[in-house]
Amino acid sequence: MSEYIGHDHNGTTVGQVEKQFFTFAGKEDPFLLESGAEIHPVTLAYETCGILNEDRSNAVLILHALSGDSHVAGYYTPEDPKPGWWDIMVGPGKGIDTDRYFVICTNILGSCMGSTGPASVNPKTGIPYGTDFPLITIGDMVRAQKMLMDHLGIQKLLAVVGGSVGGMQVLEWCVRYPDNVASAVALATTCRHSALAIAFNEVARQSIMADPNWCSGHYYGKAKPGMGLAIARMIGHITYLSDESMRLKFGRRLQNKSALSFEFGAEFQVESYLQYQGRKFIERFDANSFLYITKAADYFDLAREHGKGSLVKAFSKCRARFLVVSYTSDWLYPTYQSREMVKAMKKNNLDVSFCEIQAQWGHDAFLLPNDKLDHLMKGFLNRVAHESAPV
């Protein structure tokens, strides 16, 4: 997702932020995963911006997508060339206004951006877990986030906000901890992956596992399975765009040449773009984390997990006010999937708003500047903040 990061054109920013860490679960009280496995210790990297008010009622938890991290807005050093991944949305006077709300963004369990994941050292062996790291679920990620909220002393979140895999965590939060969530914003997400989404993830995983450097996941300290990860990212990237956005962005234009050269190098702009995205991804992301997080997303099935197969039953536990947003050109999590969750919410008499935003940029649209989303977010949070305020 980082390819969109840009500074706000108005120059408004939350300013300098610092990556923080919270570690819990010891040998005596390990963190029990849904798979039945146990891990300890567990560390979550997180960042905050804005100020927590006295009654601790203005906290907004932002949940990132597959390859995101805790660095949601601002910059680490004054020389930092890039701000956090949602700098366009989070800041003073922005959609999520840090003058009003205390924003927390935590890196998910299983990731490689500061939280415990397959690249972390296994206390039993003293070497990185690799594929000895147990499989994790969206539920595990959310339960770990709840530990962090308890640690920060936040009993009730004003809002949980997230897109894509982050949106799955939003839904999980609302079902699992109904008393701790006042409202929820689920963007470009789904209650469960379609066969299409699982299929793309599986191809991406296979490309990593087919890389000779993968070594069954125990490659730490050796050459990385870079080629496999780059291809996985290229596949992912195709699903984040859309036919229309690729046609507009690249068409059949050639890269730095005017005629076909009849060789297998990157000739078309779209090829060169994907290769560039793939290469860039290897520098910052761990191949095993990609495997674990995509698998967790594929496993996610809110109805099966919380409603014995019924989405209506799953949402019957919720009390949050919802804002659900889909995008017209999102073919990874198309609008019908958002409508399905909205329908289940309606059947439970939940307070839900839904908007399908016209956008040509495919699944990634929620990461791009969009006045409509800013307005929706601002209006929605304002209402919730107003109604949650003590009378």
Place this chain on the structure above:
Amino acid sequence: MNPLRYDLQIIASWIAPAAKVLELGCGEGDLLLWLRQNRQVKERGIEIKESKVVKCIEKGISVLQGDINTEIMDYPDQAFDFAICSQTLQQVYDPVFLIQSMLRVADQCVVSFPNFGHYKTRIQLMFTGCAPVTKELPYEWYDTPNIRVLSLRDFENFTRQAGFRILKKAAINTKNHQMEGKIVTFLPNLSATYGIFLIGHQ
């Protein structure tokens, strides 16, 4: 805040305080916002147009983007006290089904529509021989969203045949961009620009 359009003022006066209200085709949410702020209602809206949905949510209104005919179906029975369909009935393909659905999800429903029996409409048709274009129905025949044109009398006949019970009715005449108006009691089918009906179960 802008004053409420006159026909909406009449509708608002019929809504009990703190009621649960569903509005079909809620536009930019003016009525629902007024009702929430002045009658403390719990509001829900349905609106098909994205730009209007964005405006609603900006105001803090709970609204779903979608077609009123299908979106109404997922609500549980009697989830609301009132369902309102203001000036949209003339665009609905199956009004019987819609009103039945409104009475399924709510105790009472309000419908309002421009009166095609208004004397200006009659005069236009009579003297020009062309389909009337009025302030209330401002479209040419080829670009109108209004697939039904009806008079107050048509609607009353319809409610009798369809088995709906009219609890209250108001024939109104509006002026000054519809912000002001008055209730019409003398020859309403001829002189009212809009009809508003509160409907209950038989």
